[in-house]
Amino acid sequence: MKKVTINSVAEYAGVSKKTVSRVLNNEPNVSPATREKVLKVFKELDYTPNPIARGLARNRSFIIGCLYDNPSKSYITRVQSGALxxxxxxxxNLLIHPCELRGEALIENIEHLLTTSRLDGLVLTPPFSDSQELIEFLKKKDINYARVASALEDESSISVRSNDEQGAFEITEHLISLGHNRIAFIKGHPDHSATEQRFSGYQKALAEHNIEYDAELVAEGNFSYHSGADSAKEILDLQPRPSAVFASNDYMAAAVLKLATQTKLNVPEDISIAGFDNAPIARHIWPGLTTIAQPVEEMTRQAVEQLILQISDPDIENTQTTLEAKLIVRESTARI
Amino acid sequence: MKKVTINSVAEYAGVSKKTVSRVLNNEPNVSPATREKVLKVFKELDYTPNPIARGLARNRSFIIGCLYDNPSKSYITRVQSGALxxxxxxxxNLLIHPCELRGEALIENIEHLLTTSRLDGLVLTPPFSDSQELIEFLKKKDINYARVASALEDESSISVRSNDEQGAFEITEHLISLGHNRIAFIKGHPDHSATEQRFSGYQKALAEHNIEYDAELVAEGNFSYHSGADSAKEILDLQPRPSAVFASNDYMAAAVLKLATQTKLNVPEDISIAGFDNAPIARHIWPGLTTIAQPVEEMTRQAVEQLILQISDPDIENTQTTLEAKLIVRESTARI
DNA sequence: CTGAAAGCGCTTACAG
DNA sequence: CTGAAAGCGCTTACAG
Incomplete structure (x- = not known):
C-alpha cells in the first residue's frame, strides 16, 4: 500500500492541495460542503499529515528540548512533568537530553543534538541554566531558550526561579527556633547555583540570630544520596555532635537519617534533620523530613510556556519570575 | 543575518549542492581537495544542516518515542536512561510521552502525537506493552515498535522482558526459608501484566512448600506508595499479624516499612518486609529492603536498540528476549 | 471561496 | 570525481 499524502487526498477529493491544507489547518475560506468532502476523504484514506513536511515548510519542529544533569531522579521527573x-x-512535544556540564565537549554535544534534531527551543535546568558558555553559544546560534532555577542576572532571556536563599534561611531559622545552635550543613554540587544560595541562607540565618558560623560543621556534598551518606559520617562523628543537620536536598537528608537510625540515634529526639526540595522520599520515610517545598513543576511549566509563546511571537518580552519556596514541617525536627 | 543552507555553502565554495551533501554525509567520491574546501566553508559560514529537511528527504526523523503510564518515578527514569x-x-533522540492507558482516548492521543511529531519508532513500556488495542493500531499505521516487560506472547514484534514470576517465586521462597508461613502479599496495578505474574510466583512458591494460600493475606495495591500505605494498614491489623509481607514493588514495601516503624514494630525482628524492582528507595531507607533486581535499563536499552536496527533494516527479524531477575537480600528480612 | 506556482533544505537516482 | 534534475509533503504568497 502506498503512502497517502496531501496529493492523494486532493486528487481523490477532486480539489487542490491548497484546499486540503486549509481543511487540515482549520483555516477559513472553505465552503462547508468542500470541507465536509475533504474531511470524509481523510477518513476513507486514513490520512495523517506528515509533520516533517509541515515542519520544513513552516520552519518549525514543534519540539522543545530539555537539558539536565542532575543526580536527583525526582527532580528530573518533576522538571519533565512541568515541561510536558x-x-x-x-x-x-518534549525531547529529553541529559548530558554532562563538565563533559569534555558540552558545546559539541549540543551542536550535535541540534544537527540530529531540529528543536524550536531549549529549556535549561541547573546547572545548564547558569552556564555562560552554553548561553553564549545558543545566542550565537539564535536558538530560543528559557532558564529554570538560574541565579544569573540576565534579562536577555526567560527565567523562572524560586527563592532558594529565602527557603534556606527559613528552615535554618526553624531549627534555631527549636533551640538548636549547633547546626551542621551539607552543601550541594558546586556547579549548581542553588548550592551557594542555600549555603548563604543558612549563614544569614545564623548571623541574624547571633550564632557564630563554624566551618567545621559544614560538609561538602553534591546532591547525591551517596555524597549525603559520606557527609553524614563526618557529621555524626563530630565531638560534640551537632543537635541538628540541614542538608541541601532531601536525598542527602535521607542519607543522614538512615545512618542516624542505623547507629541507634533517635530522630528527632537525639538529632533533628532537615532537607530541601520536598522530594517524594521526604514523605516516604519515617520520620518524614522537614523540608522546603520548591515548585519545580510549576517553575518548569512557566518557563516552557513562556518559551513557546516567544517562539510563536518573537516580540514577546522576556519575563523574570521568582516563585515562593515554602517550609514544610514534618517529624524529623523537634525542640532540643 | 540570513540563514545559511546547503545552497549558500555550495555557492560560496563554488561546487554543486550534491557535493556539499556528500561531504556532509561522509560519502566517498569527493576529492580530498574539494572535501577540504567545503569543510572550510562549513566553518566560515558556521553552517549546521537542517535536520527537518534531511528528514523529509530521507523520510526519517531519527526520533524514538517512549510511552509510559507508571506511578513509579524511578522506573520511568530507568526506562528513559536505557532508551537514551x-x-x-x-x-x-528520545521524545517522551506519558499518557493514560485508561484515558478516554488513548488511540486518539497517540494519533495526535504522530501527527504533531514524526516518530521513527515507539518503545512501549507497561502497561502499553500489553495493550492489544494500541498494538493493533500501530500495526495498521505501520509504525515500528518494541515492547518492554510485556507478557504478551506475540512474535510479530520485538520484546524484551524479565522473569517476573520467577523473581516473585524466589523472594517468596526466601521468606519461607526463613521460617515464615504467614506471608502477606500486596498486588500491583491490575492493568500491568507484571501484577499477575508476581502474584502467580508468590502462589506457586507457597504451593511448592505446602503452605495453604489464604486470600485474606492478599491486599490490592496499584504500585503507588499511597496504595502501599493503604494495604499496609489492612495487613498490619490482621489477627494474628502476618510475620512477613511481600509487596509487588519497592514503593509499596517502603510504605509498609514506614507504617510498621511508625507503629513501633521492629523490622525485621517483628515483621519481615520484601519488595520488588530494586528501586533506589530500597537502599535509601533503613533497614534496606530485600527485593528483586529487575534490569529495567538493560531491558529498555536492548528493546530500543533492536527497534533502531529494525528501522534501518526492516528485514531484521523480531527478537524475544527474557533477562534474569535477581534476588537481593538486605536487612528487612530475617528468620522468624 | 479556490487554486497554480514557488519554495522550505535537504537526498535520491541518474548521467557524464 | 562531479553535478543537473526531480522529489520528499507540506505551506506561503499571490492571483482570481
Missing part, C-alpha cells in the same frame, strides 16, 4: 504540561497545552 | 543509551549510540 506546557508542551502538550500548545501541541508541542 | 541506545538512542544516542545510533544518533537518535
Amino acid at each position: 504540561e506546557a508542551c502538550h497545552k500548545h501541541n508541542y | 543509551e541506545a538512542c544516542h549510540k545510533h544518533n537518535y
